[in-house]
Amino acid sequence: MRYSGFKVIREALHGHRGWGPAWRDAAPASDYDYVIIGGGGHGLATAYYLAKEFGESRIAVLEKGWIGGGNVGRNTTIIRSNYERDGNEPFYEFSLKLWEGLEQELNYNAMVSQRGILNLIHSDAQRDAFVRRGNAMRLHGADAELMSTEQILAKYPFLNVDNARFPIKGGLAQHRGGTVRHDAVAWGYARAADARGVDIIQNCEVTGFRMENGRCTGVETTRGTIGAKKVAACVAGSSSRLMEKAGMRLPIESHVLQAFVSEGLKPVLPGVITFGAGHFYCSQSDKGGLVFGGDIDGYNSYAQRGNLPVVEDVCEGGMAIFPMLGRARLLRMWGGVVDMSMDGSPIIDRTHIDGLYFNGGWCYGGFKATPASGFAYAHLLATDRPHEIATAYRFDRFQKGLMIDEKGMGNQPNLH
Amino acid sequence: MLIDHPILGPRDASEFVYKGDANLIHRPDWQAEDAAAQFFEYGYLRDNPAGPHRELWFHEQGDRSWLVVTRDTRTHEITKVELARDVARREGRSK
Numbered sequence A: 001m002r003y004s005g006f007k008v009i010r011e012a013l014h015g016h017r018g019w020g021p022a023w024r025d026a027a028p029a030s031d032y033d034y035v036i037i038g039g040g041g042h043g044l045a046t047a048y049y050l051a052k053e054f055g056e057s058r059i060a061v062l063e064k065g066w067i068g069g070g071n072v073g074r075n076t077t078i079i080r081s082n083y084e085r086d087g088n089e090p091f092y093e094f095s096l097k098l099w100e101g102l103e104q105e106l107n108y109n110a111m112v113s114q115r116g117i118l119n120l121i122h123s124d125a126q127r128d129a130f131v132r133r134g135n136a137m138r139l140h141g142a143d144a145e146l147m148s149t150e151q152i153l154a155k156y157p158f159l160n161v162d163n164a165r166f167p168i169k170g171g172l173a174q175h176r177g178g179t180v181r182h183d184a185v186a187w188g189y190a191r192a193a194d195a196r197g198v199d200i201i202q203n204c205e206v207t208g209f210r211m212e213n214g215r216c217t218g219v220e221t222t223r224g225t226i227g228a229k230k231v232a233a234c235v236a237g238s239s240s241r242l243m244e245k246a247g248m249r250l251p252i253e254s255h256v257l258q259a260f261v262s263e264g265l266k267p268v269l270p271g272v273i274t275f276g277a278g279h280f281y282c283s284q285s286d287k288g289g290l291v292f293g294g295d296i297d298g299y300n301s302y303a304q305r306g307n308l309p310v311v312e313d314v315c316e317g318g319m320a321i322f323p324m325l326g327r328a329r330l331l332r333m334w335g336g337v338v339d340m341s342m343d344g345s346p347i348i349d350r351t352h353i354d355g356l357y358f359n360g361g362w363c364y365g366g367f368k369a370t371p372a373s374g375f376a377y378a379h380l381l382a383t384d385r386p387h388e389i390a391t392a393y394r395f396d397r398f399q400k401g402l403m404i405d406e407k408g409m410g411n412q413p414n415l416h
Numbered sequence B: 001m002l003i004d005h006p007i008l009g010p011r012d013a014s015e016f017v018y019k020g021d022a023n024l025i026h027r028p029d030w031q032a033e034d035a036a037a038q039f040f041e042y043g044y045l046r047d048n049p050a051g052p053h054r055e056l057w058f059h060e061q062g063d064r065s066w067l068v069v070t071r072d073t074r075t076h077e078i079t080k081v082e083l084a085r086d087v088a089r090r091e092g093r094s095k
Helices: A005-013 A041-053 A089-100 A102-106 A124-139 A149-155 A182-195 A239-246 A308-321 A323-327 A366-383 B035-044 B084-090
Strands: A031-037 A059-062 A117-121 A145-147 A170-174 A199-201 A206-212 A215-221 A224-233 A252-264 A272-275 A280-284 A289-300 A330-341 A347-350 A356-360 B002-005 B009-012 B017-021 B052-058 B066-072 B078-083
Touching: A031 A041, A031 A215, A041 A059, A041 A182, A041 A366, A059 A224, A089 A102, A089 A124, A089 A366, A102 A182, A117 A124, A117 A149, A124 A145, A124 A170, A145 A149, A149 A170, A182 A199, A182 A366, A206 A224, A206 A239, A224 A239, A224 A366, A239 A252, A239 A356, A252 A308, A272 A308, A280 A308, A289 A308, A289 A330, A289 B017, A289 B052, A308 A323, A347 A366, A356 A366, B002 B066, B002 B078, B066 B084, B078 B084
Parallel strands: A031 A059, A031 A224, A059 A199, A117 A272, A224 A356
Antiparallel strands: A117 A170, A145 A170, A206 A215, A215 A224, A252 A289, A252 A330, A272 A280, A280 A289, A347 A356, B002 B009, B017 B052, B052 B066, B066 B078
């Protein structure tokens, strides 16, 4: 079924009885060419691009819960490509370009809104660093513009530019950045993958890997054994738990990241603001809630809920530059479990086990990467070679000293 | 979270800095034949369990002692707190 404005009007006149399910509730077959573990945004995008770009069929996506119930439904929905390192920027710019065409590609309204993202500057040193980052972005074809305080105030008149500790001295803007309706990304990819014959199997948890002569030939699940020529792990947040079943230890710690949303307000915040120095960022959803967050809690956790010191820290950061935030009531807060890697960058690579592939380590930034992650992972699975935008996301970069450390923090996952 | 410090009693976890898996106490021998491989594992690979986890917490805003805290990563429940010095000596470190 194709969605269109005409279809919406037609259904409105017929009591909305003509809408069918967006994807089939598939039962697992005994074997597939590709089994993708994890029905989050990245896993579904991988399945979609495998089917569409690489012409592969007989693909299954296994999800232990339901589609959209994990981190793809728990993030703060921001898209951007404002990275500095050579290993990262082409990848995220490719992702942003895929976001720009996503809705037409999937025939699904994902509410992609390029309302712009602004990183605030508070000192000369920070300005130098952001100018350098902006130049690195432009060298890779992304957009970046240095903004003066006056330009910022024209768009965001409510900002407190005279904060004693962090006065606002300018900002680095990426006007093509913005937000996307996160659930619709999962649903859109699921529907489009299903339409190309991908089996999306929910309530199916992987309990082990089937190994034959040192090769991975399938997975044991709560719904039986499923054979596969290639098995693709894609469960960021729980990567260590899954790969331990294959005997692997990863350069990853799982941490909890909290997010917050206020009650619905009239439009007050036209773009995305990040106040890195104060551990705070914020955007306004189309429903009106101010969606904001800050740092990870900072200790290993699989709990999907955080503690109050970080709540206080985030809200203090918000109040420092955004005093009107104090007039809004907090509606909800929640936590998601993220793979914090040792250099703050992800991994998309083969493992040392034939037939077993890995995608994870997305830290707190996996959502914006969803399309490119799926595309690059599909490329790796179909061709056994990394896509040219993802060649740096290797397992062995830690052994070889080729870390992609955007923040220069070293192997302290809670500092990235 | 409250951490029951062996010397100071219950302290708010926000007084501490988290320093990761307590196995980091056991730094490899730099003169070993396979020192490079051992240091790669020591520096970069983690068990990262879902369940009880022994981890290092540094009391930066307090008495600056290092603790080994056993905490369940699924519930944040803390079941054991020891001085890292005692743990290290018990496990064979000389100092």
